[in-house]
Amino acid sequence: MSFPWAKHYEPKAPVMRWIDEKLPLPRLVYNAVGAGYPVPRNLNYMWNFGVLAGFALVLQIVTGVILAMHYAPNATVAFDSVEHIMRDVNWGWMLRYAHANGASFFFVVIYLHIFRGFFYSSYKAPREMVWLLGVVLFLLLMATAFMGYVLPWGQMSFWGAKVITGLFSAIPLIGEPLQIWLLGGYAPDNAALNRFFSLHFLLPFVIAGVVILHIWALHIPGSSNPTGVEVKSESDTVPFHPYYTAKDGFGLGVFLIIYAALTFFQPNALGHPDNYIPANPLSTPAHIVPEWYFWPFYAILRAFTADLFFLPAKLLGVLAMFAAILVWFFLPWLDKSPVRSGHYRPLFRKFFWFGLIPAMAVLFWCGGAPAEEPYVMLSQIATAYYFLHFLVILPIVSAFERPEPLPFSITEAVLGSDKKAVLGENTTPAT
Amino acid sequence: MVRLIGILTGLFFTVAVLWAFATGAYTAATEGLGEKTAESEFHEHPREVAFTHDGAFGHFDRQQLQRGYQVYKEVCSACHSLRLVAFRNLSDLGYTEAEVKAEAASWQVPGIDPNTGEATTRPGTATDYFPKPFANDVAAAAANGNAIPPDLSLMAKARHDGPAYIYSLLVGYTDPATHKNEAGQTLAQTFPDSMPGAGLYFNPYFPNLNLAMAPPLTSDGQVTYADGTEASIDQMAKDVSAFLAWSAEPTLEKRKQTGWPVIGFLLFATILAFLAKKQIWAAVTPKRKD
Numbered sequence: 001m002s003f004p005w006a007k008h009y010e011p012k013a014p015v016m017r018w019i020d021e022k023l024p025l026p027r028l029v030y031n032a033v034g035a036g037y038p039v040p041r042n043l044n045y046m047w048n049f050g051v052l053a054g055f056a057l058v059l060q061i062v063t064g065v066i067l068a069m070h071y072a073p074n075a076t077v078a079f080d081s082v083e084h085i086m087r088d089v090n091w092g093w094m095l096r097y098a099h100a101n102g103a104s105f106f107f108v109v110i111y112l113h114i115f116r117g118f119f120y121s122s123y124k125a126p127r128e129m130v131w132l133l134g135v136v137l138f139l140l141l142m143a144t145a146f147m148g149y150v151l152p153w154g155q156m157s158f159w160g161a162k163v164i165t166g167l168f169s170a171i172p173l174i175g176e177p178l179q180i181w182l183l184g185g186y187a188p189d190n191a192a193l194n195r196f197f198s199l200h201f202l203l204p205f206v207i208a209g210v211v212i213l214h215i216w217a218l219h220i221p222g223s224s225n226p227t228g229v230e231v232k233s234e235s236d237t238v239p240f241h242p243y244y245t246a247k248d249g250f251g252l253g254v255f256l257i258i259y260a261a262l263t264f265f266q267p268n269a270l271g272h273p274d275n276y277i278p279a280n281p282l283s284t285p286a287h288i289v290p291e292w293y294f295w296p297f298y299a300i301l302r303a304f305t306a307d308l309f310f311l312p313a314k315l316l317g318v319l320a321m322f323a324a325i326l327v328w329f330f331l332p333w334l335d336k337s338p339v340r341s342g343h344y345r346p347l348f349r350k351f352f353w354f355g356l357i358p359a360m361a362v363l364f365w366c367g368g369a370p371a372e373e374p375y376v377m378l379s380q381i382a383t384a385y386y387f388l389h390f391l392v393i394l395p396i397v398s399a400f401e402r403p404e405p406l407p408f409s410i411t412e413a414v415l416g417s418d419k420k421a422v423l424g425e426n427t428t429p430a431t
Numbered sequence: 432m433v434r435l436i437g438i439l440t441g442l443f444f445t446v447a448v449l450w451a452f453a454t455g456a457y458t459a460a461t462e463g464l465g466e467k468t469a470e471s472e473f474h475e476h477p478r479e480v481a482f483t484h485d486g487a488f489g490h491f492d493r494q495q496l497q498r499g500y501q502v503y504k505e506v507c508s509a510c511h512s513l514r515l516v517a518f519r520n521l522s523d524l525g526y527t528e529a530e531v532k533a534e535a536a537s538w539q540v541p542g543i544d545p546n547t548g549e550a551t552t553r554p555g556t557a558t559d560y561f562p563k564p565f566a567n568d569v570a571a572a573a574a575n576g577n578a579i580p581p582d583l584s585l586m587a588k589a590r591h592d593g594p595a596y597i598y599s600l601l602v603g604y605t606d607p608a609t610h611k612n613e614a615g616q617t618l619a620q621t622f623p624d625s626m627p628g629a630g631l632y633f634n635p636y637f638p639n640l641n642l643a644m645a646p647p648l649t650s651d652g653q654v655t656y657a658d659g660t661e662a663s664i665d666q667m668a669k670d671v672s673a674f675l676a677w678s679a680e681p682t683l684e685k686r687k688q689t690g691w692p693v694i695g696f697l698l699f700a701t702i703l704a705f706l707a708k709k710q711i712w713a714a715v716t717p718k719r720k721d
């Protein structure tokens with residue numbers, strides 16, 4: 001890419017020059033996350049989470065590959081092989097807790113990353129492709145986490161797999177055969193466990209590939225920023241390295257402290273005790289709940305408790321659950337406001353803080369609760385708001401909204417005035 | 432076009448979910464919110480108990496684990512297996528190698544007669560795992576009024592607040608005819624249908640209130656502790672709960688001990704990273720005038 005003032009890679013060490021001539025990999029890295037990538041100078045800490053997500057992915061791959069050396073994907077021994085890791089493998093307990101809590105860490109980071117996108121409308125042109133690939137990443141991440149949770153073959157593994165694959169049976173006509181095909185049987189068993197293991201091993205590498213596309217697409221327009229005003233001149237940017245490597249390093253440290261505290265002192269706090277009971281097809285747990293990161297969507301699924309005309313409640317729930325994520329794909333075209341950042345959109349901002357965030361909090365809370373009142377009614381109201389927010393409010397709010405005045409440029413936003421940026425040589429057209 | 436379809440889809444889901452809400456609200460209005468059940472009225476959360484392994488500096492009390500092991504061996508092992516624990520693991524409890532061997536040899540484990548090849552039993556060795564009290568689940572259920580005594584290796588992790596739950600369960604048996612809940616009612620009065628049937632015992636800490644395990648700890652001094660501690664029911668219940676916390680996670684101590692240096696290192700590295708960040712950004716950060 002990118003801006004004309006981006007620094008060019010000039011290898012200093014002879015060995016780097018030698019490599020760069022044969023394979024310009026050093027150049028690629030320099031331009032992607034080195035001094036060759038100019039980044040807006042005003043990014044706040046909400047911009048740390050992309051790098052943190054990348055770190056979480058590496059962490060999951062490293063711990064996961066080692067776990068796979070000791071794990072046995074067979075329904076008769078899977079549970080015991082996990083306990084073998086916990087008890088007999090050197091540092092096995094640490095690997096397993098790091099991987100299990102690493103998944104939670106990944107989702108915390110990704111949710112923050114996505115909600116950063118919602119607030120600053122990072123999905124808007126020219127970053128639609130970045131966003132679309134991001135939603136693909138989220139879907140892949142959910143699939144990976146779901147299949148990973150099945151592997152220890154405890155009670156929640158088994159019943160979670162049964163409930164989630166059972167959702168497909170809501171599809172008219174092909175539903176039941178589809179579920180049987182997915183599981184390789186009528187209920188989760190060895191066939192299902194084996195394919196889930198195979199896919200759970202594969203998908204993170206697919207994710208890694210899509211992350212490369214995601215970052216590639218990002219580097220065409222360059223990063224957005226909290227003002228939503230595009231970069232105009234060199235004084236608006238700083239090189240990624242050392243500025244953002246330093247800032248991301250600090251953010252990573254803070255996050256690792258929280259993550260380590262969880263992993264070493266409360267490693268089972270986010271898990272469910274029932275998963276320490278071996279899978280038993282004959283005994284249904286009192287409350288079947290997925291892992292916490294699926295709760296909002298699980299709440300939406302269970303909110304549809306009544307048939308509507310010829311549409312059965314279960315089918316509505318399944319459709320709504322998938323729709324709840326699929327709508328994100330359409331955000332770039334649903335939200336027509338020319339202003340990106342929520343900082344300058346008074347009405348949008350109110351809907352975000354007093355509508356979307358509380359609705360998500362309620363969905364998180366109710367998704368983990370038993371399917372009883374008042375949780376069902378609360379999740380119904382929150383679900384209604386969720387769909388109204390993205391599909392009705394977002395498309396029309398800009399028609400009623402008077403955005404607040406935007407700064408002329410990023411430099412002005414930071415320094416209070418921008419003399420240098422007034423139509424210099426390196427100026428790109430204003431937005 | 433996208434927005435039109437979007438708005439219609441959004442309205443569709445909103446109407447469908449509000450319709451479900453209205454149906455639910457109507458039912459609630461006519462039939463009331465959630466019925467009272469014997470479980471909702473009489474089930475109790477585990478009692479508060481302190482264990483030395485609690486908290487970020489927690490460690491096992493080796494003497495207590497040995498006592499708990501004795502309770503398991505002399506009482507619980509008649510019905511419950513401990514299949515994930517091997518005799519060699521007992522060295523964690525502070526036993527010497529010779530003691531572990533002697534302990535293992537005091538158990539009979541399944542073996543094969545070297546002359547005939549017939550199934551038989553032999554004294555355990557350090558590498559053997561704890562034997563199961565019943566040959567199979569059918570035998571276990573037949574001997575226990577149709578309920579299978581669950582394996583205890585992971586019990587302390589397989590229930591919310593595990594060690595406190597096990598302790599509460601063991602000391603919590605009472606008479607449903609006289610036991611009063613917070614509202615001052617007895618089960619016999621309010622839910623006579625939920626009174627324990629034949630072979631079931633009332634215990635408010637058990638989720639279904641009635642379980643098939645007869646109170647296993649019934650009298651003080653049921654076990655004669657090798658270390659001379661007085662074996663009250665309460666003491667035995669605490670000790671065996673601590674032992675089961677260990678059997679569920681023998682690496683608990685090591686985990687907590689590893690956590691501190693890791694966090695310490697991360698704190699140090701994070702402070703350095705913060706200072707580095709501050710210094711690097713100083714050049715481009717505007718000085719505040721106010």
Ligand code: HEM
Pocket residue numbers: 046047048049050051053054055057110113114117122123127130131133134135136137138141207211214215218222223224225328
């Ligand atoms: C495996 C998961 C993911 C990884 C490793 C990842 C990584 C990154 C990185 C390194 C950046 C640049 C730094 C930043 O702006 O924070 C970025 C930007 C971005 N990501 Fe992701 N991401 C992931 C998932 C997602 C998801 C699920 C979404 C949205 C649904 C998303 C949306 C975006 C957007 C819109 C940007 C550009 C933001 C801007 O510059 O304003 N990403 N991502």
